[in-house]
Amino acid sequence: MSENLSRLLKEIAALEKEFDLRLPEATTASELEQLKNEFLGRKGKLQSLFALLGRAEADERPHLGAELNRLKELLTSRSEEAARSFQHRPKVISMFDPTLPAKYPSIGSLHPMLQVMDEIKQIFSGMGFRIEEGPEIESEYYNFTALNIPEYHPSRDMQDSFFLEGRQVLRTHTSPVQIRTMESQKPPVRMIAPGRCFRKDTPDATHSPTFHQVEGLVVDRGVSFADLKGIVLAFAQKIFDDKQVRVRFRPSFFPFTEPSAEYDFSCIFCKGKGCRFCKQSGWLEISGAGMVDPAVFGFVDYDPDLYSGYAFGMGVERIALLKYQINDIRILFENDLRFLEQF
């Protein structure tokens, strides 16, 4: 062994000892980082030993190189170990208070009623219905006449309407979209029309002059009332996520359907036993439905001998109020931040 070699080996040992002495002095991550830099950095102490390798005898180089690499690994692993221990070290607890409030991201939200609308859209999209739209300001033709509600007929009084000049109205239902859709395509038709509607109702806990409806329409060969009952039942159980929900159809009258029905869901609160939500009846009134009146097909040039169809409506607010157990429809339109933040 040359003198040079033994001197270098001593220096390696000394460096290791020095590192071991200095390591405990580093009590923070940045101090450790400094230490690492001093020993392992590009201009660090270990590097300067590596620089001496060139002056060593050629046959001693491999041995010396191995020693230096061993030291490098050693120092690296020790400093890593020390770094890990910092993460768990209770040393900085006096400065770190995990109970301080979080730094929240800025939080936005979708309106709860529209979330319910989205859910309804999703359920029907999943059943193969296409979403259709139409204008909120409608002609009397689409809102009434083509839906078999003639001008001088008491059925026009069933919906208190807002009228505009030029025989236009704020649509009282989204049913005009049915007509527009049937005008533009041939059967089969399978659509829902979600949207905003208007009726001249003074606002109170259950009425709003602006409200939202989803209207559904299916026209094809051989469509029956039993199909209508099936789809409404499937929807009822999905929207309330409850296989126990039952559906009841009662005869009623709408000019655009024949037979016409009102449909009710069994009360989701008392499971039909009777409670204050269902006024002890066990049933929640939802909306109307029925088989498309052949007169409506006449307006859109569909052959009533070939096709039959069903239509159903629903008030989205009504479902939202039930889902969230809200007792006043007006809160949906107030947009109070304390309300919006809950959804």
Added chain:
Amino acid sequence: MKVTLSWLKEYVDITLSIQELAHTLTMSGLEVESVEEVARPFSGIVVSRILSCEPHPRADKLQVCQVDAGRGEPQRVVCGAPNARAGMLAPLALPGARLGELTVELREIRGLLSSGMLCSEVELGLTERGEGVMVLDECAKPGQDLNEWLGGTDYVIDIFITPNRPDCLSVIGLAREIAAATRVPLHIPAASIKTSAAGEAHGISVAIATPDLCPRYSGRALENIRIAPSPFWMAYRLHHAGMRAINNIVDITNYSMLENGHPLHAFDASRIEGRRILVRRAQAGERFTTLDGKEHQLEADTCLICDGARPVALAGIMGGLNSEVEAETRTLFLESAYFEPTGIRKSSKRLGISTESSKRFERGADPNGTLYALDRAASLIMELAGARPAGEAVDVYPAPIAPALIDLSLDHVNRLIGTELTAAEAERILTSLEIACGHTSTGSISCKVPTFRPDLTRPVDLIEEIARVYGFDRIPFARTVILDQSQTPNPRTAFQDEVRRLLADYGLRETLSLSLVSPQAAAPFLGEGCSLVELLNPLSTEWSVFRTSLLISLLQNAAYNRNRQMPNLRFFEIGSAAWKRGEAIEEKKQIAALLVGETGLPTWHSRPRRFDFYDIKGIALALLEALGLKGAVMGSAAGSFWACESAGLYLQGKFLGCFGRLDDELVQSFKIKTPDVFGLQLEFDTLYTLRPQVHRFEAIPRFPLVPFDIALLLDSDTPVGDVEDAIRKTGGEHLVSVHLFDFYQGEQVPQGKKSVAFSLNFCSKERTLGVEEVERAVATILAQLAGQFGAVLRQR
């Protein structure tokens, strides 16, 4: 339609409990809205017979009656009723009896002890009649408890009648439904009048000049009328049906109408001039005073009933003041006509008069029911007003209306409702509704629909009847729920939902507002040459026009919340706004966002700052970029509701919308007391139309970026955006990003100057760029900036 259970029971045997009955009605399409027990707020009332009546010695208006209350000894009762007379039966409240809150006691009245009180119907809470003591019929026995005489508990059932069922605006119509649903027979009271030889002197001739409006007119004269109050049973039924008892003639016409649904009108025959009735159209502008004393100016389409000289009634709507029945009336002319529904509807709407009569005619009365209704009422008048028929009935019916004949195929029935009914079952149901069924040669059911069902004209109408009576509950739920996914989703609604999600992601809260606003709120947002969409019949001026901008809604929502100690707001809403351009209404879907106040409340780690132009700009650009709408350029904002810190956005030459600070005065008009209100309003359909159809991937650079920072000194009025654009334009193909990382205006730079610093990144797709190459590109940029803007490179 309100009806008492006891009245219904006159036509149909009801064995169901009241709850079961209500359910049965509701489930057959006659929705029961309420059921109320008829109150009898009294006790201790007995039947008594007045034995004698003497004037009270010391009071002109009082009588002293001896009454038999079934207690052996007659009792003395002092009574103020004008109708008390010897021989009549009347309810007596004995001492201790209760009348509502009142307890009857032995009382001295003007010096005479009265051992009770003879009661009127209103005192007993039975009707609203209070003119005299209640008159009981001869079935009552002195001493009998009044409750017993009244019979068992009675109920008032309130039923919502849909406009297609005029037949159910009658007690018999409802009874028919109950009979059909419970499979029991219906009893209809007989009505036939035996007349003496036609007295020519009483003859009133009838002519119809408008058979289109009045297809049939029947009538009959009655003489020897004695106007008097109606008997209790009739007043009671009318009262609980919501009608006031007036006198026997008026009450009978109302009673008959409620019973069988056909409206009648009674004229004082002596006031019909010329002994003739003419049904004609009004002349435009003709004036007529109805029996409520109101004068109307008529339009030419109104159908009028006239006598030889003048109009005497608005056909089917209301009679005239000039011919109404009065206390002295001795002869009557009773009208039972059929008026065409649309004509009545038009007149009633135009005149603003809706009566029980017009309500029934406009929904459709029974043209073949006029004579039955006429004779039913006449026989009641004979029975209750001592009348005699004067001659035969007149009946002008130029073109009789025949029952509808409909062929119904059983297969159609079962296909449409999804059942497997037999012909026998279908026919049983139809027959129970008085629809006569036969068979056609092709195997269909031939149906003859009575004319009291004007709603049944087509096979599908009969199918509804079958389904309804069969029971919607018994129709199965089809299990084949549609799974066909062949339709493509609607891209426009999907786009809208994407925008909503993005804006929520940016920390905005979605609101949902009414579309109707006040003209004051809407006017500032109108464009050039546009006007407001006004409702003809608004609920109030506050909601009288369609919103002209979604920003109105957001400003109102902001004001609402700021009034409730929530000053800092981030809202968005998507919806329709509308205005008129000339005569045409334009309805446009808008995307709107609003930032108000500060970025938040102070926290332990940071102070909030006031929202500024660049916040709303960030939302606008982030949204456009997320939607793939790249390359939008800024121009000036359109609309006086923007303050000067605002901008418009354009893409491919199309106007996308505006954003920026809202005009201070406008903001104040919404009662918002901060100037820091920043809005964004975008045209939904323009964004939708310009949206890219496909989103292509851009390769991630494989070679290292070469960063290069430059700091420049610019004139204060040089727009930084222009400098940035110039850098991009001249930076060459390897310049991949330009980022402003420092901006300074103030003491550290010369007056009239500002300092900006950009960090540029260069990168090649093929190789690692050399420093010299980048330096050359930067030099080109700097030369351009120096020339174009006089920009000076700042040494750092």
